[in-house]
């Protein structure tokens with residue numbers, strides 16, 4: 483099948499780029515332009531015509547990339563037309579007339595690139611991340627990933643396991659032959675080293691995922707403390723309804739912010755109180771869940787009525803900033819127990835000390851992101867495979883104490899496989915290759 487799609491954003495623009503990939507690409511260009519193919523990789527001006535009537539549709543620049551030197555590895559072309567909706571749909575319509583051509587599915591060009599061995603799975607993911615990056619941090623992370631540091635590391639670890647797997651497989655295949663002492667040592671050494679390295683990689687406070695998905699801040703506290711006012715003030719727009727009627731916010735309201743390049747998802751939640759109303763109760767449960775999953779909680783209370791018992795005490799235990807609001811209404815000093823606690827005293831109404839609060843949030847973000855240099859994991863998918871790998875390696879090492887390879891080999895195979903799945907490599911041939919390289923079977 484040959485696929486085609488608009489590769490630039492939808493909507494009106496100066497120029498729109500339509501990509502075509504597959505066997506029929508050549509035919510598509512010839513039919514649309516009624517001319518010979520342009521030189522490979524040379525931008526060439528060509529008129530695009532209606533295939534049947536030869537009526538002019540638009541003037542375009544065409545780039546022709548014969549496979550395999552193309553993004554997808556197949557024959558490919560880029561057609562640069564003027565970015566009007568009618569132009570794009572007319573060109574799409576003409577391409578659809580060519581047999582075996584259809585509109586591409588989401589991500590299909592990149593999927594092709596992966597299937598044709600042009601890129602690995604991590605690179606495919608990083609391309610998607612780069613496209614959807616909204617902040618500088620996200621862009622930097624995606625481009626680091628694109629350079630292949632993680633892929634290199636995971637491949638290195640996997641090769642270490644493949645090496646010892648080949649010894650183990652050989653022992654199973656030729657049980658009468660003794661494994662050299664050096665090989666037995668290497669089996670233990672490599673598996674232990676890989677296990678420890680992965681454990682270290684996993685101990686990253688999930689920074690990579692947080693950067694990709696956004697740092698989650700939950701605003702929580704009793705009804706009427708000013709939670710909705712705070713989200714509006716931080717996002718500088720009206721995202722939540724502010725009212726003196728307690729219990730106004732029921733659903734969780736979320737908004738994305740860019741704080742110094744850090745992607746932040748901030749959510750306003752229902753005020754926590756002993757509610758009678760069913761819907762409000764549901765909202766309160768959602769609040770508590772949000773708080774639990776947040777990377778940082780802003781626990782906001784009315785300064786003249788601070789009661790930090792019960793749920794508030796729990797919320798403040800970790801990853802939390804205590805915000806005392808409505809300082810404009812405060813008649814007397816804060817009590818000594820409150821002053822002792824780390825807090826920010828603000829008035830959202832009078833816009834007092836909001837900068838202090840923002841600074842505290844920023845410091846918290848910076849502490850959390852300190853480790854960013856070393857992170858190799860950017861998705862839950864990677865984490866899950868690494869965890870599986872660790873578990874299988876642990877099993878392998880335990881069973882292997884008795885050098886009972888028949889029982890432990892499968893654990894080692896699965897550990898290797900999970901590492902391979904991160905990068906998108908699962909190939910039996912490779913294990914065989916490794917065996918033949920290291921063993922002189924025909925002796």
Ligand SMILES: Nc1nc2c(ncn2[C@@H]2O[C@H](COP(=O)(O)OP(=O)(O)O)[C@@H](O)[C@H]2O)c(=O)[nH]1
Pocket residue numbers: 704705706707708709710711712723724725726727728729730731753807808809810811828829830831832
């Ligand atoms: N005096 C005073 N009132 C405030 C302040 N911040 C919010 N309010 C008011 O407190 C009420 C409750 O605010 P809201 O943001 O809806 O509270 P929520 O229930 O926690 O979301 C509203 O009438 C706000 O205008 C403040 O700093 N000072």
Ligand SMILES: [Mg+2]
Pocket residue numbers: 709710711722723724730731751752753
């Ligand atoms: Mg509210």
